[in-house]
């Protein structure tokens with residue numbers, strides 16, 4: 001009798017779980033699943049600009065009523081990125097991350113983890129200067145390029161040609177430069193204000209109210225904020241309850257980092273690793289995250305392809321002329337501001353007069369929008 005009982009228990013334990021639906025297979029909590037209602041795949045060749053928060057001409061809104069795109073900036077910061085990934089997994093949904101080069105360099109495995117879970121990775125400059133448009137064009141371009149190169153190096157795979165300005169501080173010449181590089185720029189439609197709200201319940205309430213007021217849109221969060229990590233499950237639960245749908249952004253386009261910058265970053269990384277050899281490794285501040293069953297779904301949501309037409313965004317000819325590539329700055333080793341004397345400024349001005357544009361990057365917006 002006992003033997004029969006044990007055999008029965010062993011059979012029950014070993015028996016395969018009855019076949020579950022696709023949602024159940026992918027989600028640990030199917031009842032809570034917000035899911036992904038559709039994928040929007042963006043062709044970034046024309047360097048489109050999406051979202052409400054810009055004075056420059058933008059693409060028409062591609063989201064329908066009650067559709068949201070979830071975006072997270074400034075990370076990775078493992079102690080908050082990890083619970084955010086867990087919340088997104090619990091609700092079986094996907095987001096887009098705009099990472100800062102320096103942060104990605106510090107936590108490369110977290111960057112890989114985010115992408116491994118099927119989220120989309122864009123970039124957000126090298127060191128997040130809030131006054132990018134007032135930095136001088138060459139240094140601003142260097143910030144953009146160094147950010148792209150660092151995030152891609154940390155990811156160990158191509159990232160999306162998606163960019164967001166720190167503090168949404170865009171400018172005509174920089175948007176034109178991004179166009180010339182075939183990079184899509186995202187502003188936002190809904191600001192969660194998580195940079196300023198420390199109470200998770202207040203943050204959830206405000207974010208939902210803003211999403212309702214805007215009837216959906218591209219929502220901005222930061223995965224370096226405790227309040228965001230704490231509030232996200234409540235926000236996602238409310239979105240589901242109120243009938244909102246999540247749209248996931250993707251692209252087939254690729255951004256090629258500037259090789260010289262990647263080489264510099266790689267050398268610095270290798271040097272740092274070599275100097276650490278033999279010494280105990282720093283204690284990781286987060287545990288490894290288990291591989292997610294969400295990555296590599298077989299049954300994908302419906303796909304919308306978006307290929308915006310090239311558009312002339314910069315009107316002033318002075319601005320357009322300023323779209324030449326950051327020749328001198330991108331070869332520099334450091335993106336920190338340099339105080340210049342009047343004499344060196346004069347010297348630079350003389351040099352500028354005789355310099356010619358790079359053959360690889362168009363020097364005017366009209367050539368940029370032809371798709372070079």
Ligand SMILES: [Zn+2]
Nearest residue numbers: 073074166167
């Ligand atoms: Zn930011």
